[in-house]
Amino acid sequence: MTRNNRYDNNDGDGVETLHAPRRRRWILWSLAVAFVLFIVVPVGVAVAAYVTADVPEPEELVNKQVSNIYASDSTTELARIVPPEGNREQVNLDQIPESLRGAVLAAEDREFYTNPGFSVTGFARAVKGQITGDDSAGGGSTITQQYVKNAVVGNERSYERKLKELVISAKMANEWSKNDVLEAYLNTIYFGRNSYGVAAASEAYFGKPLAELVPAESAVLAASIQRPSQLDPWTNRAEAEQRWNYVLDGMVATGYLSQAERDAAVYPEVVDPALNQAYVEATGANGLIKNQVVAELEQIGITQEDLDTRGLRITTTIDIRNQNAAVDSVSRIFQGEDEKLRSAVVSIEPSNGAVRAYYGGDDAAGWDYANAPIQTGSTFKIYGLAAALQQGIPLATMYSSAPVTTGNVTVTNVGGNGCGYCTIAEALKRSHNTSFIRLEQDLENGSQDVADMAHALGMARSLPGYPSTLTENGGQPYEGIILGQYESRPFDQAIALATLSNEGVWHEPYFVEKVTTAENEVLYEHTPTTGQRRVSANVANNLMSAMAPIAAWSNQNQLAGGRESASKTGTTQLGDTGFNKDAWMIGSTPQLATAVWVGTVDNTPLLNYWGGNMYGSGLPAQIWKSTMDQSLEGKPFESFPAPQPLGFNNAPAPQYVPPAPGSTSRPVEEDPETEDPEGEPGEEEGAIEGGVPEIPGVPAPPPPPEQVEILPGISIPNIFN
Structure with a gap:
């Protein structure tokens, strides 16, 4: 009886008690193994690591390597980032x-x-x-x-x-x-x-x-x-x-x-x-490219420490032929001009957002004009026209070019020029201020629709010194927005134009294509995206059609060989001095969108070599044409898709027939003294600094047809889909 009790467990079956010694031995053995694996071994490893660890002196710890920034060919060096020993x-x-x-x-x-x-x-x-x-x-x-x-x-x-x-x-x-x-x-x-x-x-x-x-x-x-x-x-x-x-x-x-x-x-x-750029080795415009590249590297997670210690090879999107075209065009065309002149040139590939040329000035450590907010003049009319097209107002809509009064301001055209009643497409070509003020008043939300369209196409919503862009103290912008009253960067102009050139699909602009270390480890490689639709394809195509005649109209600046383009000039005035201060030419082909600005280093009058006012159709258009011709030489001639009818009356979009190569015909309203064909704001009574009237908003017209939401605040009528 005593022996049997020794084997019984609490349940009376005798099984567990029979094997208890063996079980205890197994538990102790397991604990011993765990102790060795999880305590002794780690402690031993740590002790060994501690004993063998070498703690050098601070001066022995510097391990710096040069990082290189290359053009898209991965061979042409644009800049070096030198470790700041x-x-x-x-x-x-x-x-x-x-x-x-x-x-x-x-x-x-x-x-x-x-x-x-x-x-x-x-x-x-x-x-x-x-x-x-x-x-x-x-x-x-x-x-x-x-x-x-x-x-x-x-x-x-x-x-x-x-x-x-x-x-x-x-x-x-x-x-x-x-x-x-x-x-x-x-x-x-x-x-x-x-x-x-x-x-x-x-x-x-x-x-x-x-x-x-x-x-x-x-x-x-x-x-x-x-x-x-x-x-x-x-x-x-x-x-x-x-x-x-x-x-x-x-x-x-x-x-x-x-x-x-x-x-x-x-x-x-x-x-x-x-x-504080002493430790960056770059010359001319390449120093400004370097700044853009380093800023983008930070956004994608490449740190300054990586740049200084890992010998990085950074391949950019900059096409060396395009870049040289921009730099050489500015240098050559500026010869003999006022030494105070400055320029910015930005080229973006519409199909993917790659920045192919970036020129913000010749000082590697100086002010970057390509990244500076500048009044845009009549180039902004295209964003107002895009908003109108989106709301069903076709290019064939007729508008008066007579002076127009809004509030207590009368808006006129340069030199009193006009076309009577003409289509808004014709008014765009002639750049009549009065027609576009009337167009803006027909928009559902007036000037706000112009700002919303510009933002949707790619204009920055905030900039250093401008918490909110294209707004009047956070509220609706003045009507002068459609005439270029507010500031945007040349970089933004190229982005928005690229979106329009890509049938309304926006791609985030980028500079960095690939980053590898000295050991050939790939730290980053850009992944192509499908982009985001920001406006109807047919809206974009109609606008490109309206912009098609302007390069030829602007002092015969059509591209070499009659290559198709879509462009717009713009000029802003220096206060009430009668002189201009900013001149623009923005234009694109399906392959490349380029924005060009010309101004002065100290905001003094913008004059050409014979002392007359400079306009967008002057040096900016010449720089644009030269840059585009060199960049596209040898590349296929491509056309924008044909626009389809749209709007309330389904009027067909006007078709542009380019002039024959070598044609010397000139527009009938061109001013022979300034060689400026466009009705730029600036010399008229009531103009303010920037050449645009300060006009408060007006009551909105009746709403357009049923809308289809594309992005918040950006809608298009069903007819466009």
Whole structure:
């Protein structure tokens, strides 16, 4: 009985108790294995890694390589991004203002002087991110870890790299004093603007020696460390100031700043980053291309650290023949002209959004006119006409060209020219202001429809200094928008024109085609997209048809061989001086859309070589024709799709027959003194700066037929589908 009880379990079957010793041995053995696998082995590996880890001195850790930017042929070098070895001034910790040390600690590691050099919780978050694929899960690195990552192990996202970072950080914390680590960090960390280390950053942001920094300026530098390019106050003041406030609050919490000093702090002004380009090797227009490329690289996740340490090969969309055509055309056509003249030329391939030529000026580190907001003159009439076509108003609609009064302003045409009653297509060719004011008044929402159409086709909705574009203090724009009252960039003009040339399908413009490292690892390659429809194909085709005669009409600037094009000129006036200040020619073929602007460096009168007013049909049209002819030489002649009838009366779209090559016929309304055929605003009574009347909105006309939504705020009548 006693023996049987020894084998019985609580259920009385005797089975489990019979095997209990064996089971206990199995559990103990399993625990021992688990202990070895999960405790002993990792600890052993960590100890071995710790013992063998090499912690070099700061000056031994520089590993910089030149990155190269190439044209689309992957051979022609446009620019080099040279690692800023010389843009780092080594300073001792006691030379760094206490406010700057405190600001950096408040921003990046408030427990720096008490932690062991690494953050276990940060490592756990990084591991979680690797397992889940959540890039936002990582973070929490100490200053020591940041220094080790930047100077030793790199920023590859892997368990091995993170473990190595932890081991070296722990060993560095034991071998170096905290002040040594902080000094090395402050001398090597990247602050943006090609500045490494606090001494270089002080000059780059404030143009002053390190010792002269005040706490508010120190906080600006510390705030930039998290995302140097994206938190530059010159381009992103709102986020930069938000981070700055976080840093100042941290300085109060850690005792580096009193609450009274915090309350009195005012966000300081920084210097223009364009003045801090010493470590970029590029000449002429290529320096401005480089700026666009680097900005796009940041958007796609290629960091400044990648540029400076991985020897990148960046292949761009820039077609070297197109680029040379733009640069050479400006240089040749400007010969003998006023030395104050400046120009911008942007060419975009409509079918994919690739930027094929980009010229914003000859100064590699200077002002980029291709990226500058400029009044657009009569080129903006095409966006008003696109809005009208979308609402069913056909090209054959007749409008009076007589003076028109709206509010207390009378709008006229240059020289009193007119066509009586003529089609809006004819009015576009002659660029009659009065006809287009009347057209705008027929739009469902007046001037707002012009702005909405321009935005839909690709005009930027905000620009530096312009939180909202094409608007009057956030409300409906004045009627002068259709005459070019508001500012847009040459870059935007090329984008919108490319959308129209692609039958209304917009592609996001881009510069970067492919990025590889020195080891031939592909970091990025552009993926073609189908684009987004922004307006009906037939609306775009009708507009291209209306623009077809203008190149020939504008001083015989039709393309070589009679190649078909669609274009528009534009001019704006310099206040009430009677002189002009901006002149435009924008035009395209199905293969290439090009926008050209000409103005002056100091906003003085825009004069041609004989001292007369310059118009869009002058130098801008010549530059446009030369650029397009050279870019398209040897390429097939392509035509825009034939437009179909549309609108309330289904009137057929006028068909354009190009003049015979070599024809010398001239338009009957052309001014022989200025050689300008178009009725540009500027010399008439009631004109304001920019050559457009400041006209408030007027009541909307009756609504058009039933609409079909394409994009928010952009609709087309069913008849167009």
